[in-house]
Amino acid sequence: MSPRARLTLATLAVPVFLLLTVAAVGGILWVDLSAEERHALAGLLAPRVGLMFVFLALAAVCAIAVVRQLHRNYVALPARLAEEARVLLSTGAARPVGVAGSPEVRALVETINALAEHRRSLEDDVAERIRAAMNSVEEEKNRLAALMSELTQSVIVCNLEGRVLLYNGHARQQFRALSDAPAAAGGGELLGLGRSIYTVFDRALVDHALETVRHRLQRGIQAVTHFVTTTRSGQLLRVQMAPVLPGGAGTVVAGGEVSGFILLLDNITRNFETESRRDQMLHTLTEGNRAALANVRAAAEMLDYADLQEELRERFRKVIRDEVQAMSQLLDRTATEFADSLKARWPLEEMLGADLVAAAQRRIEQMVSLPTKLEEVDEGLWLKVDSFSLLQALTYLAHRLSDEFEVREVRFRLVPNGRLVHLDMIWSGQAMSTETVMSWELEAMQFAGESSPLSVRDVIERHDGEMWMEREKVRHRAFFRIALPAAVPQVAQEVPAYPAGEGRPEYYDFDLFSWSERSRALDDRPLAELAYTVFDTETTGLNPSQGDEIIQIGAVRIVNGKLLRGEAFEQLMDPGRPLDPESVKVHGITADMLAGRPAIATVLPAFHAFAADTVLVAHNAAFDMRFLQLKEAATGLRFDQPVLDTLLLSAVIHPNQESHRLEAIAELLGVEVVGRHTAVGDALVTAEVFLALVPLLAAKGIVTLRQAREAAEQSYYARVRY
Known part of the structure; x- marks a missing residue:
């Protein structure tokens, strides 16, 4: 029962108790008196009943006042002081318990405050000892934090759930530029400790990159991968992903297991736009001036004839003047305007061809349930690809083969061809028409619950490559051949010793590595x-x-x-x-x-x-x-x-x-x-x-x-x- 309820009950009990006491005493006296005494007593009390009730009410009021004062001093005040003492005990607040009440209560409160002050003194002493012991560690962390803040790249560390554990100031500034309300949240609605990185990046794209990292760890080569993505605000980001290993620095992890990942971000929107504009300008200048140069050349050759009539000679001179003037105007115009009919090239990253084929096998077997085999794969070939979209295209083609032509198996072949690499997807079974292949190329890719606005042809054009179908009549087989740009081979490296931590950044909380919302x-x-x-x-x-x-x-x-x-x-x-x-x-x-x-x-x-x-x-x-x-x-x-x-x-x-x-x-x-x-x-x-x-x-x-x-x-x- 609360103190307030007890006070109410006590206040009501006082007049009841007085009435019951008076009634009991009067009853006992009345029984003990004789008839003559009762008659005499009644005669004495009858005129004084009102006065008796007044005295009884005054007695009740005084008793209630005493009860309330006693309750205030010995019930309510100790309860309030107990709450303040519990706050002092639980939080270590500097505010002492208020001294009030009777001398005994005051003495108790002063003792509690003295004990709290003594505890605070001991805690301060322990804290000082801890600070002294951690000075060298803190100094090292500050050095690392300084390095972190000076990095020109944006750094984000996530756990396997995609929850942000760490980010530096450059990352916050970059996400502020991606925000729909930069003045209000400063990018905080997109990036923050505990927030999901998938509010910005496509989960499937990150999962694909993480799978590539795991595969490289298993093979003992450098476990770093790259991808390029667009944000919802239209920004183009180049992302480098590296793993966080569960055992700390220098630990070799069996099975490619990781506990999180690090993302290094570069906003390449302006660079890509600049490169695209340069390519557009070069195309405009070369294609637009080709005919003009041909006309100038033909007119100049005609002027070499000595017997050329003067009228014709002047006409050819005019042709040269007009074409040169047109070329000059075209040069001026392309400085500010570019043809919009060209399709932008997508930034590509270098990747080992064998890794791409292995990833395609895993994806097709998992999503299409179609067995895959290798026929011929050159282990030394490197490609320049957007691996995510290319794997989508290969999986889409495998899905169509399985769904419409009941193909039971596909094989992969990867061979060099000059500056290109030929990637073949081979199958046995029913032949298909050129019209069918073309329709597959032009339709948006939708399969196994995934949907992409891109078509297979869009993906191929991203790579500046080509795709066609060929038949092997003798072996009753057919294959899609995709010609992709080759890259300079890279030397495989040992798995690097990742640092145990990135120092003290501007915002961090590594306790979240063990946090899973779905638990x-x-x-x-x-x-x-x-x-x-x-x-x-x-x-x-x-x-x-x-x-x-x-x-x-x-x-x-x-x-x-x-x-x-x-x-x-x-x-x-x-x-x-x-x-x-x-x-x-x-x-x-x-x-x-x-x-x-x-x-x-x-x-x-x-x-x-x-x-x-x-x-x-x-x-x-x-x-x-x-x-x-x-x-x-x-x-x-x-x-x-x-x-x-x-x-x-x-x-x-x-x-x-x-x-x-x-x-x-x-x-x-x-x-x-x-x-x-x-x-x-x-x-x-x-x-x-x-x-x-x-x-x-x-x-x-x-x-x-x-x-x-x-x-x-x-x-x-x-x-x-x-």
């Missing part, structure tokens, strides 16, 4: 393991149902129990309506500050992406969530992830505190309040408060998300609606 249902996950988006809103007023709008959203992230101050979301918005003067006094945001800002319809998708795959946390979350929910119909976005409210959680942990305002909770928990009544400032304070509440919840047996939500729902404040 358990979210509700049964421990609070300490979840990722959170802690957010706050500033609004035009306090009535979302009456048209008030959000004017600012601020948010920060908590991953693996750490507050990521560098991954923040902050954006002002134009609400399209006047501000409530009373609200302006609170948050200080004026109409001038909102002029020209984006509307919430533009900002909300970026915030939705920033908060994806996390639990939302806010103080008085019902208020903020109501504003978001009212925008669901207009934006088509749903914030349907779990929500935790620090106000409700505080009421669960500290039911005897008089206030659960954010400032009061922060003061109790020893959290410094900075930037109050700004969205991102309040989000930071709320995040610090939430991190301090988690161990206090655990002390009450509230460990999982489900337990926290169920406990919060029982709070009185959970009944507030907006």
Whole structure:
């Protein structure tokens, strides 16, 4: 039973007890008296009944006052002091327990504060010893961090789930350029600790590169691969992938096992565009001037005839002048305009041909269930290919052969042919027409649940190659021959000794290597393991149902129990309506500050992406969530992830505190309040408060998300609606 309930019960019990006592004493006396005495006593008391009830009421009031004072000093005050002591014990907050109450209680509180101070002194001493012991390690980490920050490439480290474990500042800047809302999230909705890299890269492309890395590890050669991809914003990225080995530096791993991967990114959009424009210009100059040069040459040859009539001679001179002038104009025009009919070449990477064939075998057997064999493969051939799209094309062709012509097996042949390499896919069985081959080449590739907008011909043209079908009538076989550009052979290298770590980057958390979202249902996950988006809103007023709008959203992230101050979301918005003067006094945001800002319809998708795959946390979350929910119909976005409210959680942990305002909770928990009544400032304070509440919840047996939500729902404040 809570102290408040006990006080109410005691307050009601006092007058009842007095009445029962008076009634009992009067009853006993009345029974003991004779008839004459009873008559005499009744005559004496009858005129004084009112006075007796007045004295009885005064006695009850005095007794109640005494009970309330005793409850305040010996029940409510000790309960509140016990809560503050538990905070001191669990969080080590610098704020001591408040000294109040009777001398005995004061003495007890002073003893508790002395013990806490002694513990703090011991902890400080231990922390100082740890800092001294780690000085040399920290110095080495700082050296590595400096090297990391100076890298001109963008570096991202992921676990096998594709979750980001590390990234440097260059990667953050690059993803800011890819962001749809760079001013608000700074790329944070795309890149952040614990976020999935597959929001930017195609999972199938990364899986293919990872499979190539594993295959190379098994063969004992350099386990690094490359691929080129486009982002949803149209940027062209060249990616180098290297493995993170589970045993650390210098470890040889059997079976090609890895624990994660490193991505080195280069944005080659401008380089590729420049190269394409150069090629277009060269094509325009060569093809456009070919006829003009022929006319000039023919006219010049005619002028060599000595008996040529003067009229014809002048006409040929005019031809030369006109053609030279046309060539000059064409040269000027191609400096600013290029023909758009040419198809852009796709950047290609060098790859060992045998690796490409082995990957094609694995992919076809896995996706098409079609057996494959090798007929002739030159192990020393290197190709310049986009391996992902080329493997898609080979698998698509194998699927069509199996599905439409019931081919039971395909064979591969890889042989050199001058500057080209011939890759043959061979099968036995029914012959097909040229029209069928052409239709397969031109249709978009769709097979086994995969869909690509490219056709086989698009892929071949990417490689500046050719494809055709040939028949071997004697052996009753046919094959597709793909001519691909050869590359200079590379020398196989030993597996390099990867460093155990990349130093201390600007943002990191290696504990996530062991994290798998699919391991358990979210509700049964421990609070300490979840990722959170802690957010706050500033609004035009306090009535979302009456048209008030959000004017600012601020948010920060908590991953693996750490507050990521560098991954923040902050954006002002134009609400399209006047501000409530009373609200302006609170948050200080004026109409001038909102002029020209984006509307919430533009900002909300970026915030939705920033908060994806996390639990939302806010103080008085019902208020903020109501504003978001009212925008669901207009934006088509749903914030349907779990929500935790620090106000409700505080009421669960500290039911005897008089206030659960954010400032009061922060003061109790020893959290410094900075930037109050700004969205991102309040989000930071709320995040610090939430991190301090988690161990206090655990002390009450509230460990999982489900337990926290169920406990919060029982709070009185959970009944507030907006």
